[in-house]
Amino acid sequence: xxxxxxxxxxxxxxxxxxxxxxxxxxxxxxxxxxxxxxxxxxxxxxxxxxxxxxxxxxxxxxxxxxxxxxxxxxxxxxxxxxxxxxxxxxxxxxxxxxxxxxxxxxxxxxxxxxxxxxxxxxxxxxxxxxxxxxxxxxxxxxxxxxxxxxxxxxxxxxxxxxxxxxxxxxxxx
Numbered sequence: 366x367x368x369x370x371x372x373x374x375x376x377x378x379x380x381x382x383x384x385x386x387x388x389x390x391x392x393x394x395x396x397x398x399x400x401x402x403x404x405x406x407x408x409x410x411x412x413x414x415x416x417x418x419x420x421x422x423x424x425x426x427x428x429x430x431x432x433x434x435x436x437x438x439x440x441x442x443x444x445x446x447x448x449x450x451x452x453x454x455x456x457x458x459x460x461x462x463x464x465x466x467x468x469x470x471x472x473x474x475x476x477x478x479x480x481x482x483x484x485x486x487x488x489x490x491x492x493x494x495x496x497x498x499x500x501x502x503x504x505x506x507x508x509x510x511x512x513x514x515x516x517x518x519x520x521x522x523x524x525x526x527x528x529x530x531x532x533x534x535x536x537x538x
Contacts, residue, residue: 486516 449457490513
């Protein structure tokens with residue numbers, strides 16, 4: 366039996382040695398895993414900190430951009446408040462068109478009156494020239510024709526001045 370006991374003891378010692386060796390290996394593996402997990406955890410914490418810094422910077426940049434956009438919106442709103450509304454502009458243009466049409470009509474009436482007066486003067490001049498033609502020579506007829514042209518030009522200039530003055534007065538009032 367001693368051999369049996371001795372065999373059992375040897376088996377026990379061998380098993381015990383194996384168990385101790387396995388415990389040492391497990392302990393080494395456990396320490397290695399613990400170290401690796403610690404390093405991974407440290408890297409994740411560093412990444413998280415870097416992401417948090419990047420997020421803070423991006424948030425700050427976005428806030429700055431939004432503030433500037435709000436300033437621009439405010440400026441555009443202030444500027445738009447100074448613009449003339451479309452309806453009011455159309456009303457003003459319509460009123461100006463009516464004044465302009467009235468001024469043109471008045472100027473046309475004045476021009477026609479001047480034209481008729483000048484035509485009447487020209488008729489008188491032609492009658493007078495015809496009467497004088499019988500008494501005077503050919504040189505005086507040429508001089509009289511020049512006077513007629515000058516009278517027409519002066520009458521036209523007077524009519525144009527009246528048209529311009531009427532248009533100016535209508536636009537001012």
